[in-house]
Amino acid sequence: MTQGRSLRLFLVDGTPHGLLTAEIMNWTGHVLTGPRGKLSELVQRPECGRTGIYFLVGPDEENSLRPQVYIGESDDVGKRLKQHNRTEEQGGKDFWEKVCLVTSKDQNLTKAHVKYLESLLIQQAKALGRCTLTNGTNHEYINLPEADQADMAFFLEQIRTVLPVLGFEFLRDASRPRSRDTLTGSEGDAGSDASPIFRMEVPKYGITAHGQEVEGEFFVLEGSKARAEWSQASHSYKRLYEQLGEEAVLVDDGAGLLTFARDYAFSSPSAAAAIVVGRAANGRTAWKAEDSGQTYAEWQEQLVAEAAEASPEAL
Structure with missing residues (x-):
C-alpha cells in the first residue's frame, strides 16, 4: 500500500x-x-x-x-x-x-x-x-x-x-505507476492497490479493450482497441477523444480501428468506456472482470461490503 x-x-x-x-x-x-x-x-x-x-x-x-x-x-x-x-x-x-x-x-x-x-x-x-x-x-x-x-x-x-x-494537474503522470506484472499482483502483494483486469467488448465493431483501476484512476491498457470515429454529435468526451488522437495515444491499427499506443489514465470507468466505444457509455456496467465476470459496479460494491464487515464498528 x-x-x-x-x-x-x-x-x-x-x-x-x-x-x-x-x-x-x-x-x-x-x-x-x-x-x-x-x-x-x-x-x-x-x-x-x-x-x-x-x-x-x-x-x-x-x-x-x-x-x-x-x-x-x-x-x-x-x-x-x-x-x-x-x-x-x-x-x-x-x-x-x-x-x-x-x-x-x-x-x-x-x-x-x-x-x-x-x-x-x-x-x-x-x-x-x-x-x-x-x-x-x-x-x-x-x-x-x-x-x-x-x-x-x-x-x-x-x-x-x-x-x-491544489488543483494543478499539468505535472501529474498519466502512466501507470507500476509494471503490469506488479499491478496484477504477480509479484507478492505489491499489486494490492490495483483492481483485477477488466475487459470491455463491442462485438458489433470487433472491439476488445482492457482496463485496470490503480490508485483511484481507471487505466485503459496499451493494445486496447477503440472505435475509429466519434459517433455522437455533441458530448463532453468528444474533445478528449479527438485530443487522444492528436497526441498519438490512439493510433490507426490499419484494420479499421484505433489502438491505445500506451496505457492511459481516465477519471472514471465511464470516461474510459466512452473513448473506447466512441460515444457516451456506462463504464460501471460495460467493464467486466476477466477472472470473475463481475461488472465494475459489482466488484466495487463487493469491496465496500467487505470493508464494512472488516471495520471495527461492524464487530
Missing part, C-alpha cells in the same frame, strides 16, 4: 479562493498560490522575496481540456511576478489567472538549484502533454553537483505531489 503523507494547508485570508499555502511534513519546500486578483497581497509575502520556482496558469482558448502554463525561476520571485503582470505590449503576460510559487523554508535554494528545477519541470511538462507551455526555448541546465541533483530530484517529486492537491 502506498505510504501516506501529511499535507498542511493554510487559507491565508480565511477564504477558499484567496491566498493558500501548502507544506509537506519533512520537506523544506513551501508552496504559495493564489488568483491574479490577489497579486498585490501575494507579492507582499516574505516568500516572494526568496529564490524559487513559479508557475503562471490560465485557460487555453484553443483547447478547453488543457491549461496554459508558463514555468519560470527567479532569485526574487515577487519582482518577476510584477513584470509578468504587465500587458503583452509592455513585455508581460495576459493569459494567466493563477500563480503558484515554490520556495524553501530554510532558504537553501540557490539560483543554480532553481535553474536546474526549471529545466526539469519544463521537460516533464512537455513530456506529459497535460498543458500548453508558453515558454519559448528550454536550455538544459546540468551544471549542478551530483549530490545537489539528487536533492533537486527529491524536491521535484514533492512539487509533483502537492500541485494536484
Whole structure:
C-alpha cells in the first residue's frame, strides 16, 4: 500500500479562493498560490522575496481540456511576478489567472538549484502533454553537483505531489505507476492497490479493450482497441477523444480501428468506456472482470461490503 503523507494547508485570508499555502511534513519546500486578483497581497509575502520556482496558469482558448502554463525561476520571485503582470505590449503576460510559487523554508535554494528545477519541470511538462507551455526555448541546465541533483530530484517529486492537491494537474503522470506484472499482483502483494483486469467488448465493431483501476484512476491498457470515429454529435468526451488522437495515444491499427499506443489514465470507468466505444457509455456496467465476470459496479460494491464487515464498528 502506498505510504501516506501529511499535507498542511493554510487559507491565508480565511477564504477558499484567496491566498493558500501548502507544506509537506519533512520537506523544506513551501508552496504559495493564489488568483491574479490577489497579486498585490501575494507579492507582499516574505516568500516572494526568496529564490524559487513559479508557475503562471490560465485557460487555453484553443483547447478547453488543457491549461496554459508558463514555468519560470527567479532569485526574487515577487519582482518577476510584477513584470509578468504587465500587458503583452509592455513585455508581460495576459493569459494567466493563477500563480503558484515554490520556495524553501530554510532558504537553501540557490539560483543554480532553481535553474536546474526549471529545466526539469519544463521537460516533464512537455513530456506529459497535460498543458500548453508558453515558454519559448528550454536550455538544459546540468551544471549542478551530483549530490545537489539528487536533492533537486527529491524536491521535484514533492512539487509533483502537492500541485494536484491544489488543483494543478499539468505535472501529474498519466502512466501507470507500476509494471503490469506488479499491478496484477504477480509479484507478492505489491499489486494490492490495483483492481483485477477488466475487459470491455463491442462485438458489433470487433472491439476488445482492457482496463485496470490503480490508485483511484481507471487505466485503459496499451493494445486496447477503440472505435475509429466519434459517433455522437455533441458530448463532453468528444474533445478528449479527438485530443487522444492528436497526441498519438490512439493510433490507426490499419484494420479499421484505433489502438491505445500506451496505457492511459481516465477519471472514471465511464470516461474510459466512452473513448473506447466512441460515444457516451456506462463504464460501471460495460467493464467486466476477466477472472470473475463481475461488472465494475459489482466488484466495487463487493469491496465496500467487505470493508464494512472488516471495520471495527461492524464487530
